Amino acid sequence: MREISAPKKGKNSNKRFMAARKKYTISDIARELNTTSSTISRALQDSPRISLKMRKAAQELARLHNYEPDFRASSLRKGNSKIIGILVPKIDRHFFATVLSGIDEIAAPAGYSVLICQSFESFEKEKQLVKNLMHGRVDGIISSISIQTTDYSHFEQVIAKGLPLVFFDRVCESLKASKVMIDDYQGACMAVEHLIDNGCRNIAHFSGPQHINVYRDRTRGYFDTMKKHGLEVNDQLIIKDAITRDAGCQAMKKILKLKNLPDAVFSSGDYSALGAILCARDAGVIIPDEMAFTGFANEPWDSFIDPPLTSIDQHAFEIGKQAATLLLQQIESTDSVFVPRTLVLSPELVIRTSSVRKVLT
Amino acid sequence: MREISAPKKGKNSNKRFMAARKKYTISDIARELNTTSSTISRALQDSPRISLKMRKAAQELARLHNYEPDFRASSLRKGNSKIIGILVPKIDRHFFATVLSGIDEIAAPAGYSVLICQSFESFEKEKQLVKNLMHGRVDGIISSISIQTTDYSHFEQVIAKGLPLVFFDRVCESLKASKVMIDDYQGACMAVEHLIDNGCRNIAHFSGPQHINVYRDRTRGYFDTMKKHGLEVNDQLIIKDAITRDAGCQAMKKILKLKNLPDAVFSSGDYSALGAILCARDAGVIIPDEMAFTGFANEPWDSFIDPPLTSIDQHAFEIGKQAATLLLQQIESTDSVFVPRTLVLSPELVIRTSSVRKVLT
DNA sequence: TTATTTTATACAATCGATTGTATAATAATT
DNA sequence: AATTATTATACAATCGATTGTATAAAATAA
Secondary structure: EEEEEEOOOOOOOOEOOOOOOOOOHHHHHHHOOOOOOOHHHHOOOOOOOHHHHHHHHHHHHHHHHHOOHHHHHHHHHOOOOOOOEEOOOOOOOOHHHHHHHHHHHHHHHHHOEEHHHHHHOHHHHHHHHHHHHOOOOOOOOEEEOOOOOOOOOOOOOHHHHOOOOEEEEOOOOOOEEEEEEEEEHEEEEEEEHHHHHHHOOOOEEEEEOOOOHHHHHHHHHHHHHHHOOOOOHHHHEOOOOOHHHHHHHHHHHHHHHOOOOOEEEEEEOOOHHHHHHHHHHOOOOOOOOOOEEEEEEOOHHHHEEOOOOOEOOOOHHHHHHHHHHHHHHHHOOOOOOOOOOOOOOEEEEEEEEOOOOOOOO | EEEOOOOOOOOOOOEEEOOOOOOOOOHHHHHEEEEEEHHHHHHHHOOOOOHHHHHHHHHHHHHHHHOOOOOHHHHHHHHOEEEEEEOOOOOOOOHHHHHHHHHHHHHHOOOEEEEEEEOOOOOHHHHHHHHHHHHOOOOEEEEOOOOOOOOOHHHHHHHHHHOOOEEEEOOOOOOOOOEEHHHEHHHHHHHHHHHOOOOOOOEEEEOOOOOHHHHHHHHHHHHHHHHHHHOOOOHHHHHHHOHHHHHHHHHHHHOOOOOOOOOOOEEHHHHHHHHHHHHHHHHHOOOOOEEEEOOOOOOOHHHHHHOOOEEEEEHHHHHHHHHHHHHHHHHHHHOOOOOOOOOEEEEEOOHHHHHHOOOOO
């Protein structure tokens, strides 16, 4: 790393004088117009209680000085912040980033900004962040819980304080909060069904931590679909906690040592599917004919890896939009009671080469 | 999409009573202890001006009631918000998401939260968001400008207000603000140099809008390196505004119609490189032997596409850390003058199959 | 015991905008 | 002209925490 020293055009030309500048406030406008701040406040809101002349004058002056009301002051008085807090495990995962875009799509036009916090999958950090979001900082919270989280008391406090809360994807099922998710069970069924349609019978399954609803549901979908088709499940082919690329690779290595190789892998994540594919390919396995693969998440790179990976799309953008909509409804509702809602979106099977076989019937 | 109706356990069991609950404030504690809010405020800050007995009592009561100071009130009084505003084109791009993680890495432990805004590459939206961030909402801004932005008056206002501002990646060179970027020129030189090392002589170049510093610098690096090696540049092989996958594909289609095909493509983005690769591969071009490719950005999928794509890593995480560090320094500085700094990180060439040829010398 | 210092707390102003109520100045009504 | 209604603005309280100054009480010194 290097530092560019700014070119010296003249004396102090690159220095900037810091804001000794005092804030220009509503009372400054009032002073200039020989009136009081209350009048100006109303004038700027175009209140009919103020004469047209005064309104024009105040607005003109405000424009001239580039005046905007101070957020802290007005939100203290009005009791809201026009900020939504978002708490997710990690922002650089495509799924979460996309959900966020969906949230923004609804929140921004409604005049809400978005405060984003990352738990980095840490329970402690999540707890601390929730606490931090609580006291007047945000008008509501949208969250997907960290993978470590099994105790939900911090979220219970949010609810107890009456702060609107919406969960998405990784939700806490026992809490009385709105939730938006996709039907992970159905997604898993679709994937496995598809593999079976393509002639696979001995299907391996990679999943994630079973205390997280999404992984549990996907695994359940796998078992149920296998059962439905009368297919036997080989315990050695069920690998839990394989959701990273590396874990997928390790899992495949283990599997390749078995005498009875599976003819397909249904993975609860695209990264582990990828790891497994690369590992299998290296070992000379022909994909999809000897072994078919389906992932879960429909990562953007699924379509251009070799072979392109069949996956389940989670409609992340839509999840974000729905979550934001529910939250804003709750924030802006004047009802004294609130009935939490649970929305379940249908996932979509995106079929690509990794799973399409010439069926040998 | 469907909605799950909550199971009815009993009367109103799924309803939640909204916060009629009044806020528990510092004065409530004061009342309970027969003292005033100023005493409690000091007690909670462990001020030596308050007796130990009172401090203990106040802290105990605060803990009991789960009291935390109201953010709006304390930030109004203290004149800060402990929030950093981030303004980026789009959060679901891996580069930006990673920079953000880097920022968070520095900001969070320093007690700052992060307010994220997306301009969606729109100048109007960017202007509006900057305005929105200005009046007491944040203590400083970190931004990468939108692709449409050529007028910087909104940022000038930020500087004029004395609000700390740091640019990264896509910076505005003329403004007196700190900047953090990678050496795009050097990155381009490295990529082209590498292609030449691999025997390429007739190198095409895809780039982006030339009013953006990063694309301009990459293109300059390309031209200079070609010149340095005495290689001729064919105007038909220079495609500006090709930074999406689709544009890359279109550009490649055009190129494939030429009589004199290039033996390499240096693209200023990985997505356009990908589009070009897929298109070329479809047309039967052998990569890298007939045509080598290098991209720019080192997207996470670079390593697992076919063939793996050589690219330039931008050290996004480090950029974020540096930008946050500069910003926090500026926020917390008590100096009356501020000298903007410009940090330039070295990019890194990540060599993969797409560009490594058996050199035919 | 009185004067002086120390200690602990109360009082009051402040941050900047908002909003209910009061009042002065007009205008309309009888 | 006197009374009422209307209009425009001023006054003051408020949101909740922070912080400088004043004051009462206790402790020390004279």
